[in-house]
Amino acid sequence: MQHSVSIKDLSLNFGNVKVLQHLDLDIGQGEFIVLLGPSGCGKSTLLNCIAGLLDVSEGQIFIGGKNVTWEEPKDRGIGMVFQSYALYPQMSVERNLSFGLRVSGMKKDEIEKRVSRAAEILQIGPLLQRKPANLSGGQRQRVAIGRALVRDVDVFLFDEPLSNLDAKLRSDLRVEIKRLHQRLKNTMIYVTHDQIEALTLADRIAVMKGGVIQQLDTPHVIYNRPVNLYVAGFIGSPSMNFFEGSLAGGAEPVFTANDGTKISARGYKFDVAPNTAVTPAVLGVRPEHVVIGEGAKSMTFQTEIEIEIVEPMGSDTLAWTSIAGQSVTFRCDSDVPLATGQKMLAGFDVERGSLFNAETTNRL
Amino acid sequence: MSNIEASGPKPRSFFTTSRIVTYSVLLIAAMYYLFPLYVMITTSLKGMPEVRLGNIFAPPMEVTFAPWVKAWDSACTGLYCEGLKPGFWNSVKITVPSTIISVLIAAVNGYALVNWRFKGSEIFFTVLLFGSFIPYQVMLYPLVIITAQLKVFGTLQGVVLIHTIFGMPILTLLFRNYFASLPQELFKAARVDGAGFWRIFFEIMVPMSLPIFVVAIILQVTGIWNDFLFGVVFAGTTNYPMTVQLNNIVNSVQGVQEYNVNMAATILTGAVPLIVYFISGKWFVRGIAAGAVKG
Amino acid sequence: MADLSHSRSAAIAAGSGPRRLFHNLFVRNFSAKLAATPMIMTVLIVFVGCTAWTIFYSFTNSRSLPSGELVGFDQYTRLFSNRRWNASVINIMTYGVTSLCFTMVVGFLLAVFMDQKIRFESAFRTIFLYPFALSFIVTGLVWQWIMNPAFGLQETVQNWGFTSFTFDWLKNRNMVIYALVIAGLWQGTGFVMVLLLAGLRGIDEEIWKAARVDGISTWRTYLFIVLPMMRGVIVTTLVIVGSGIVRLYDLVVAMTQGGPGISSEVPAKYVYNYMFGAGNLGQGLAASSVMLLTVFIILIPWMLIEFRPKHHS
Numbered sequence: 026m027q028h029s030v031s032i033k034d035l036s037l038n039f040g041n042v043k044v045l046q047h048l049d050l051d052i053g054q055g056e057f058i059v060l061l062g063p064s065g066c067g068k069s070t071l072l073n074c075i076a077g078l079l080d081v082s083e084g085q086i087f088i089g090g091k092n093v094t095w096e097e098p099k100d101r102g103i104g105m106v107f108q109s110y111a112l113y114p115q116m117s118v119e120r121n122l123s124f125g126l127r128v129s130g131m132k133k134d135e136i137e138k139r140v141s142r143a144a145e146i147l148q149i150g151p152l153l154q155r156k157p158a159n160l161s162g163g164q165r166q167r168v169a170i171g172r173a174l175v176r177d178v179d180v181f182l183f184d185e186p187l188s189n190l191d192a193k194l195r196s197d198l199r200v201e202i203k204r205l206h207q208r209l210k211n212t213m214i215y216v217t218h219d220q221i222e223a224l225t226l227a228d229r230i231a232v233m234k235g236g237v238i239q240q241l242d243t244p245h246v247i248y249n250r251p252v253n254l255y256v257a258g259f260i261g262s263p264s265m266n267f268f269e270g271s272l273a274g275g276a277e278p279v280f281t282a283n284d285g286t287k288i289s290a291r292g293y294k295f296d297v298a299p300n301t302a303v304t305p306a307v308l309g310v311r312p313e314h315v316v317i318g319e320g321a322k323s324m325t326f327q328t329e330i331e332i333e334i335v336e337p338m339g340s341d342t343l344a345w346t347s348i349a350g351q352s353v354t355f356r357c358d359s360d361v362p363l364a365t366g367q368k369m370l371a372g373f374d375v376e377r378g379s380l381f382n383a384e385t386t387n388r389l
Numbered sequence: 390m391s392n393i394e395a396s397g398p399k400p401r402s403f404f405t406t407s408r409i410v411t412y413s414v415l416l417i418a419a420m421y422y423l424f425p426l427y428v429m430i431t432t433s434l435k436g437m438p439e440v441r442l443g444n445i446f447a448p449p450m451e452v453t454f455a456p457w458v459k460a461w462d463s464a465c466t467g468l469y470c471e472g473l474k475p476g477f478w479n480s481v482k483i484t485v486p487s488t489i490i491s492v493l494i495a496a497v498n499g500y501a502l503v504n505w506r507f508k509g510s511e512i513f514f515t516v517l518l519f520g521s522f523i524p525y526q527v528m529l530y531p532l533v534i535i536t537a538q539l540k541v542f543g544t545l546q547g548v549v550l551i552h553t554i555f556g557m558p559i560l561t562l563l564f565r566n567y568f569a570s571l572p573q574e575l576f577k578a579a580r581v582d583g584a585g586f587w588r589i590f591f592e593i594m595v596p597m598s599l600p601i602f603v604v605a606i607i608l609q610v611t612g613i614w615n616d617f618l619f620g621v622v623f624a625g626t627t628n629y630p631m632t633v634q635l636n637n638i639v640n641s642v643q644g645v646q647e648y649n650v651n652m653a654a655t656i657l658t659g660a661v662p663l664i665v666y667f668i669s670g671k672w673f674v675r676g677i678a679a680g681a682v683k684g
Numbered sequence: 685m686a687d688l689s690h691s692r693s694a695a696i697a698a699g700s701g702p703r704r705l706f707h708n709l710f711v712r713n714f715s716a717k718l719a720a721t722p723m724i725m726t727v728l729i730v731f732v733g734c735t736a737w738t739i740f741y742s743f744t745n746s747r748s749l750p751s752g753e754l755v756g757f758d759q760y761t762r763l764f765s766n767r768r769w770n771a772s773v774i775n776i777m778t779y780g781v782t783s784l785c786f787t788m789v790v791g792f793l794l795a796v797f798m799d800q801k802i803r804f805e806s807a808f809r810t811i812f813l814y815p816f817a818l819s820f821i822v823t824g825l826v827w828q829w830i831m832n833p834a835f836g837l838q839e840t841v842q843n844w845g846f847t848s849f850t851f852d853w854l855k856n857r858n859m860v861i862y863a864l865v866i867a868g869l870w871q872g873t874g875f876v877m878v879l880l881l882a883g884l885r886g887i888d889e890e891i892w893k894a895a896r897v898d899g900i901s902t903w904r905t906y907l908f909i910v911l912p913m914m915r916g917v918i919v920t921t922l923v924i925v926g927s928g929i930v931r932l933y934d935l936v937v938a939m940t941q942g943g944p945g946i947s948s949e950v951p952a953k954y955v956y957n958y959m960f961g962a963g964n965l966g967q968g969l970a971a972s973s974v975m976l977l978t979v980f981i982i983l984i985p986w987m988l989i990e991f992r993p994k995h996h997s
Contacts, residue, residue: 078577099583111574115596124592125582172578184574411800418794419811425826425870426814432829443839445830497719505716513720513727520731522927522979526955526972530965531734534750554726561723586715615819617934622960632821636938639825648829659822666817667810674813674878 027090029054029212030075030180035084037067037074037236044070045236048084054179055210061223062233063259068216071233072182075214077101089179099125101180104173108185110165112157118168119153122175136175143174146205163194170205183215187222199225220260224248232256250379254386257309257379263343265309265379266353272306272380272389274299280308280375284350288326292376296388305383310373312343315355317371324372332367346371433457433653440648456647460654464647466637473654476634480614480661482545483630487552488609491560492602494553499564500590504576514561521558525618536623543625551619556612560605567601568594600672607669611662631658735976742970748963759970769971772949775861779950780929783865787925788918790869791876796906798877799884809881812874820871824938827867828854857947860940864932864948867939872928876921883917884910916989923986930979951975 030052037045045067052058060068073079075086077098085094093101112121119140126136144150147167157165166186173181183202187195203226206213217223223230224244231241232255240252251257257265270282278290278299288308321327330353334345342359345352348371355371357363380389428445433456435449462472469475502514532551533542541547571594579589595602620630629637635658639651666673745755763769794812798805815823830836831854838851853863887910895905911918933952936942942949951971959968 073577076577076581078580097583098577098581103581105578105581107574107578109572109574111572111578113575113579113593124579124584128583128588172582407800411797411802414793414797415802415808419808422811422815422870422874425830428830429826440835443835443843445836445840494722498723501716501719505713505719507713507716507720510716510720513724516727516731517723519983520727522923522983523731523735524927524931524952524972524975524979526931526933526952526959526968527738527976528730528734529955529972530959530969531737532730535729535734553722554730557723557726586719611817615821617819617821617937618956632819632934635825636821639828640938640941648832648835651825652829655822655825659818662817662819663814666814670806670810673817674809 027054028052028087029056029089030214031087032071032075033085033087035071035074035086036082037070037079038082043236045074045081048236048238050231050238050241052212052214055212057206057213057215057226057228059223059227059230060214060216060233061218061220061230061259063218066233067236068218068233069184070236072184072214072216075101075180076103076105076182099129102178103180103182104176104178105182106166106169106173106184106186108188110157110169110189112165112168112172114157117154117156118149118160118171121157121168122153122171125172125176139175139177143171146174146208147171162190163198166190166198170202174209179212181211181213183213183217185217186215188217188219195222202226220262224260232259234259249377250388251309252388254307254309254381257381261311263312263354263356265311266315266348266351266355268308268310268349268351269383270306270308270349271303271383272299273303274301280306280380282308282349282351286328286349288349288375290375290380291325292374293378293380294376295380299389306389307381307383307386308375308378309381310353310375310378312354312356314377315353315371315373317355317357317361317369321370321372325374325376327370327372330369330371332363332365332369335363335365429652429656432649433460433656435649437647437649456649456653457657459647460638460650460657464638464650464654465641466634467641473631473634473638473657476629476631477657479545479624479628479634480631483548483552483620483624483628484610484613487549487556487613488606490549491553491556491609492605495557495560495605496564496595496598496602497590498557498561499566500568500594501586502561502565503568504573504589505586514565517558517561521555525555529618529622533622542623543628545624545628547623547625548619548628548630551623552609552613552616555619556609559608563605563608564598564601567598571597603669603672604675607665607673610665611673614661738969739973739976742966742973744966746965746969748965750965755966759966760974763967763970763974766967768946768949769951769954771946772951772954775948776929776932776950778861779864779868779932780926782862783868783929784922784925786865786869787873787876788922791873791921792880792911794873794877795880795884798881809874809878812877814874815871816875818871820934821938823867823871824935824940827863827870828939831863854940855944857944860944860948864935864939868932868935871935872925876925879917879921879924880914883914886917887913919986919989923982926982927979930975930982 028051030050032048032050035045035048035050036043048071050058060071062068070079074081075088077093077096081094085092087093088101088103098105112118113124116124122140122143123136126139140153141150144153147170149164149167149171152160152164152168157168160168166189169186186202187198190198199222202215206226215222215226224247227244229241229243230247232239232247234255240247240256247256248260251260254267258267268280268282268288270280272290273279273281278293278295280288280290282288290308316324317330328348330346330348332344332346336343336345337359340359341356342361342363343354343356344363345354347353381387382389431448432440432445434452434454436451436453436455439450460472461474461477463470464472502510532554536542536547536550539547539550541550575593575597576589579593584592614630615632616630617632617636620633624630624633635654638654741750742759743754743756744751745753745758798808802808831838831851833839833852833855836851838849841849841851853859891909891913892905895909900909931952932950933956936948936950936953940948942953952975955968955972955975957968958964958971
């Protein structure tokens with residue numbers, strides 16, 4: 026199968042600083058890939074390399090089957106949308122959209138056709154004669170997307186396009202970008218540090234850290250089967266609960282927390298068959314997988330808890346407690362009455378959680 | 390008083406001690422700064438007999454513009470008696486091209502330094518900045534030799550060249566800092582759109598940089614107009630700028646000193662930068678502050 | 685940020701040897717290099733070349749024309765045994781110390797007064813700063829006239845009846861250098877005020893709120909909290925004022941011509957006179973090299989602050 030974008034053994038160093046290290050990434054035709062990570066993880070750098078705005082130190086970049094490692098940005102068949110919108114302030118919206126086309130010497134009527142198509146798709150027709158300064162943040166970002174659209178390219182690059190918008194607009198435009206992707210079916214590479222954006226938009230997410238891709242998979246797998254402690258902790262809000270302890274393998278694998286609490290790992294699907302010896306391990310359980318009250322009785326692990334802090338979130342409620350000597354957050358329906366100091370039964374299935382080797386931090 | 394309950398705005402007197410002190414200090418300082426300007430103007434409007442009365446505070450009893458006419462048209466600088474007129478035009482002929490050339494070079498240069506770095510560009514720039522601290526006297530003689538070799542010593546082109554060279558550090562710094570403050574993503578977007586070095590400069594950068602061009606032009610016009618050293622060394626006798634001619638008129642040893650003419654000539658020479666200053670106001674402040682404080 | 689290269693250049697960059705070198709020097713980023721040519725020429729020929737030339741020839745016995753005959757430190761020995769040079773050095777030091785102290789103190793005080801949310805702030809600023817737009821020649825000539833002993837301030841005050849009043853600094857060997865200081869202060873203090881005021885305004889408003897809540901008096905806040913926070917601006921101002929003092933020339937030429945006698949001679953004038961007047965080039969070059977050294981000594985504290993290793997985020 027022909028990949029839309031293909032990155033082979035890509036490295037980038039600034040002097041002695043290794044920003045990207047031997048990256049490999051294949052992106053299929055029409056796929057929506059999100060590069061996710063904290064600031065400084067190299068995600069924006071990688072996007073700039075794909076765009077041709079940064080020279081790579083080693084490796085190759087293919088777009089549409091063509092080696093573009095040394096090509097100018099304009100010759101790569103890409104369009105790019107920036108966080109600050111990067112609209113040319115002295116040009117009207119229309120001239121902003123057409124600048125690249127005019128530079129390439131395209132015929133006037135063709136330019137007009139493309140601009141009006143982009144304006145129609147993004148519903149910015151009435152704004153064409155305005156200057157960027159007279160647009161709202163959301164309108165500016167639409168124009169910025171339009172500038173990529175008129176280039177009629179196969180690959181769209183988004184560099185944190187929604188970070189400068191307020192929460193409401195951000196979720197509106199998020200849906201709009203998803204709709205745009207469904208309509209155009211272009212390949213899209215989208216950089217963000219916002220995991221909600223990543224989980225909602227992506228066909229596949231690449232979680233990055235230290236210039237290395239930690240895990241590349243669908244949002245579902247990333248969320249439910251993180252490959253290591255880093256990904257497990259980074260994805261999900263509130264973060265996954267971790268219990269430190271050790272794992273004894275065998276037919277009936279048992280996790281023992283540091284305070285001696287034994288938790289059966291029956292039913293857990295191991296990536297690697299567990300060693301029968303006792304190994305240091307970390308058990309991770311998502312807050313929504315901790316069940317309280319009647320439901321807890323069917324869980325493989327059950328214990329008595331005392332509620333310490335209650336945080337009503339509106340749609341649901343977060344509560345803090347301690348299990349096996351560790352602080353634990355859990356999520357429950359907002360209709361369940363919870364009070365500080367209340368005692369109740371809680372439990373979870375290790376089957377739905379994740380086990381990690383404490384030394385390598387990799388998933389077991 | 391103490392039994393009144395505090396309510397509403399706290400009572401304040403405008404004439405507190407600290408306010409009175411503040412305004413007094415500022416007013417006294419303002420008088421010190423305005424005094425020379427006042428003396429210049431009143432002296433220049435007096436006749437010589439009145440000047441000799443020795444009362445520089447007094448306004449003129451009889452206003453005369455004769456000193457101004459003489460200063461402009463017929464005051465003597467040693468050999469010639471053509472007034473400041475030729476000096477004024479020389480200064481115009483020096484200031485206009487020097488300003489245009491130096492600002493254009495610095496703008497392109499600052500843009501290249503921010504957006505198109507190449508190996509060594511930062512090193513050259515650092516040396517350029519340090520160069521701006523070297524006393525001119527250190528480079529004066531070798532520059533005389535160089536301009537003589539280029540056959541521009543003692544010509545207007547020669548002074549223009551010298552002003553262009555010595556305007557470069559501060560102007561380049563000004564433009565570099567300005568371009569660096571523009572969002573880099575604009576430059577990236579223009580690159581993705583396929584625009585090259587000059588196209589990005591003229592179509593994207595220049596239209597966004599009008600303020601900094603104004604600041605740079607103000608800086609250069611006042612600086613070059615006020616120059617004395619380069620004019621006296623590089624321009625040649627017939628091309629002396631206004632400052633040099635003024636000094637020659639006032640400090641020439643021959644003849645009787647006509648202080649009213651001297652002051653009229655002094656005001657005339659200071660008029661151009663003063664007008665620029667009063668018109669540009671905030672821009673001027675911005676320019677010197679931006680030029681001085683490395684950002 | 686790394687270089688942004690052209691596609692062709694990158695394609696050739698993979699090549700080898702001299703061709704690649706030629707390519708990297710001239711073809712890669714060609715427009716940027718073309719644009720930077722004036723800067724590169726200025727740096728290499730003027731700032732580096734001319735300075736090196738001057739330092740080299742200060743070790744020769746050049747008279748009215750440069751000569752290649754090296755004489756070691758002879759010119760420097762002669763320089764520091766020259767009465768006029770030594771007077772120049774003492775004068776510039778007197779001028780420098782006095783003028784630096786007064787400019788900074790007065791400039792800071794004016795800035796603080798201007799910072800009291802006063803009315804007519806921009807009018808006051810315009811008044812304090814306008815002399816800075818004027819040249820030293822104009823400044824020198826105005827103050828020369830004001831201090832004119834026959835018809836200036838002295839005569840005016842004496843005419844008012846204060847017959848014992850004397851203000852003859854221009855004719856007084858001991859005071860003439862302070863006459864220059866007064867004129868220099870008039871021209872430059874407004875500028876220092878503007879720089880320091882910008883520094884004051886750059887300080888976080890919350891510092892003031894915190895000081896007010898803690899009950900610290902305004903003057904204490906300025907002196908012990910704000911002033912230390914302005915270290916960067918103050919050092920920059922000191923460097924600008926300092927390197928201006930070393931160059932002092934126009935003001936002296938216009939106001940005193942170095943007189944009476946040699947009591948207001950300054951190094952920059954000494955250099956000029958020996959280079960272009962007295963036909964003793966070697967002396968002029970040696971004197972200018974000493975000026976260069978002085979400036980670099982002034983620059984050291986600034987460099988230590990500006991270029992100390994910073995933590996990049």
